[in-house]
Amino acid sequence: MTSNRNTTSKLDYNLVFILILLFITSCLAIYSAQASGQYKENFLVKQIFWYAVGAGIIGVVMTLDSDQLKKLTWYAYGFGIFLLAFLIVAPASIAPTINGAKNWFKVPGIGSLQPSEFVKIFIILGLARVIEQHHLKNPLKTLQSDFWLLIKMGMVVMVPLVLIIKQDLGTSLVFLAILIGMVFISGISWRILVPMFSFGIILIGVIFYFVIYAPDLLEKYLGVGSYQLRRIYSWLDPYSYEGTDAYQLTKSLLAIGSGQTGGKGFGNRDVYLPESQTDFIFSIIGEEYGFIGSSVLISLFFLLIYHLTKVGMETKNSYYTYICVGVISMITFHVFQNIGMTIGVLPITGIPLPFISYGGSSLMGNMMGIGLIFSIRYHYKKYMFSTSA
Numbered sequence: 467m468t469s470n471r472n473t474t475s476k477l478d479y480n481l482v483f484i485l486i487l488l489f490i491t492s493c494l495a496i497y498s499a500q501a502s503g504q505y506k507e508n509f510l511v512k513q514i515f516w517y518a519v520g521a522g523i524i525g526v527v528m529t530l531d532s533d534q535l536k537k538l539t540w541y542a543y544g545f546g547i548f549l550l551a552f553l554i555v556a557p558a559s560i561a562p563t564i565n566g567a568k569n570w571f572k573v574p575g576i577g578s579l580q581p582s583e584f585v586k587i588f589i590i591l592g593l594a595r596v597i598e599q600h601h602l603k604n605p606l607k608t609l610q611s612d613f614w615l616l617i618k619m620g621m622v623v624m625v626p627l628v629l630i631i632k633q634d635l636g637t638s639l640v641f642l643a644i645l646i647g648m649v650f651i652s653g654i655s656w657r658i659l660v661p662m663f664s665f666g667i668i669l670i671g672v673i674f675y676f677v678i679y680a681p682d683l684l685e686k687y688l689g690v691g692s693y694q695l696r697r698i699y700s701w702l703d704p705y706s707y708e709g710t711d712a713y714q715l716t717k718s719l720l721a722i723g724s725g726q727t728g729g730k731g732f733g734n735r736d737v738y739l740p741e742s743q744t745d746f747i748f749s750i751i752g753e754e755y756g757f758i759g760s761s762v763l764i765s766l767f768f769l770l771i772y773h774l775t776k777v778g779m780e781t782k783n784s785y786y787t788y789i790c791v792g793v794i795s796m797i798t799f800h801v802f803q804n805i806g807m808t809i810g811v812l813p814i815t816g817i818p819l820p821f822i823s824y825g826g827s828s829l830m831g832n833m834m835g836i837g838l839i840f841s842i843r844y845h846y847k848k849y850m851f852s853t854s855a
Contacts (some may be wrong), residue, residue: 467829478777478843484770488821489517491751491763496824498733499743499750509743509824520833525835532785535838536686541784543622546588549581550629559816567633576826582637583831585626589641591794592622593648598785601653612654616662619649630802636815640799647795648788678702697848713814714739714746718808722752722760729756743824748808762823767801777839786842793835800832 480504493510500509530538553561553568561571570578596618604611623645631638649659676684681695700712708716724730735753742750752760771794778790796818804819806812818828 474848476843477639478764478840480773481770481836481839481843484766484773485821487766488770490768492517492747492824493821494732495747495750495822496743498735498754499747499824502735502740502742512826513824513829516829519826520829523830523833524840527834528840528844530841532783535789535841536595536785539588539595539635542590543592546581546585546635547625547629550585550626553581553633555631557694563807569630569634569637569826578827579838580825580827582634583625583827584834585630586637586640586644586796586831587834587838588798589623589626590648590789590838593619593645593787593792594785597648597788599653601784607653607655609655609657614656615652616649616654617657618679619645619652634816636803636817639803639815640796640817643799644792644795648792649800651788651791697814701810703808704810707733714741715807715814718746718749719810721749722809725753725756725760727757727761729754745804745814745818746808747823748805749820750820752808764801764805767820769795771798771801774839777842781842781846783842783846786824789838790842793838796835797832 492513496513497510500507549571553571556571559572561568564570569582570580573579597615600615600618601612604615623641627638627641630641673684677695677698684695685692696707696711700707700710700715704712704715704719706712717737717739721735721739724737730736731752732754735748735750737753739746739749746761748763751763755762772796774790774797778787778794781787781790800817800820803812803815803817804823807814807817818825820832821829
């Protein structure tokens with residue numbers, strides 16, 4: 467008996483098509499947003515440039531197979547930690563403080579570079595590596611081994627979280643979202659997860675209690691900044707802060723509401739919303755294309771997440787599956803948080819809408835994550851067997 471085996475490596479054309487649709491949507495929204503005249507910069511041209519850079523990043527990451535990714539993981543993670551630590555001590559000429567936060571490096575000729583956007587991907591790779599190695603070393607599951615895995619995963623996220631939590635609460639929440647998503651897929655027993663997440667929910671309730679009734683204690687013992695507390699207050703009662711901290715939120719609600727069902731049409735906007743090309747790009751889409759256009763964009767994101775889920779379920783490589791879950795968790799949290807904050811359902815955290823909002827660092831980080839998905843499909847082998855006497 468003989469067998470003929472053919473292997474095929476393929477480009478994920480469905481994912482390419484989804485990215486093209488997101489690219490077109492981003493360009494249309496940013497072109498309309500920059501027409502407000504707040505800045506003289508051409509954000510559309512810059513976004514096209516960053517998409518081109520992102521395509522190059524995908525091309526590079528796609529060539530890396532699982533063995534190469536594993537070898538690079540801790541080098542990339544360590545480099546990310548170094549950047550976050552250096553950001554804290556860097557002089558203002560290199561890392562200026564903007565809106566009370568020190569999140570960006572100033573790079574001549576390029577603009578601002580936010581290292582935390584790349585650290586998200588390094589965390590995903592680190593967690594995937596930790597989970598895989600743990601299961602290889604502990605084939606027999608016990609509560610003790612599961613608890614030890616949870617500690618190791620927590621340590622991977624805790625180091626960058628400590629470095630950034632006081633500067634960027636939004637990104638800190640993304641780190642936690644990635645951790646939670648990957649904890650669920652890690653195989654840790656529910657006898658550990660149920661009490662842990664129950665405690666987490668109770669803790670969130672307690673924190674909200676202190677935010678409302680004892681904010682001084684949060685500032686004193688947890689280092690929560692007053693500007694972060696004002697974001698919560700302006701979310702709970704936006705029209706009491708309409709002229710200050712809730713200015714963008716109230717304008718966003720007005721813009722999206724005025725779009726009604728079908729929108730006002732491309733370029734036909736009446737509500738002035740500053741910085742709308744970044745965090746509040748969804749407000750532009752809501753005003754110009756209404757409920758129908760907004761629903762189409764949300765459906766496009768669901769299609770993206772569904773496709774990433776399908777890739778994660780099809781691969782037989784557990785390491786790849788963990789990576790897929792990390793990328794899905796990151797993108798899903800970004801989408802729900804960004805859209806939620808523009809419609810007043812969630813607090814404003816400064817998290818951009820993936821692939822749509824203007825921003826080089828955010829786009830490159832997301833493209834790096836998508837590059838990992840392309841790598842999974844590119845190196846995934848399909849074997850076809852035939853037999854003959």
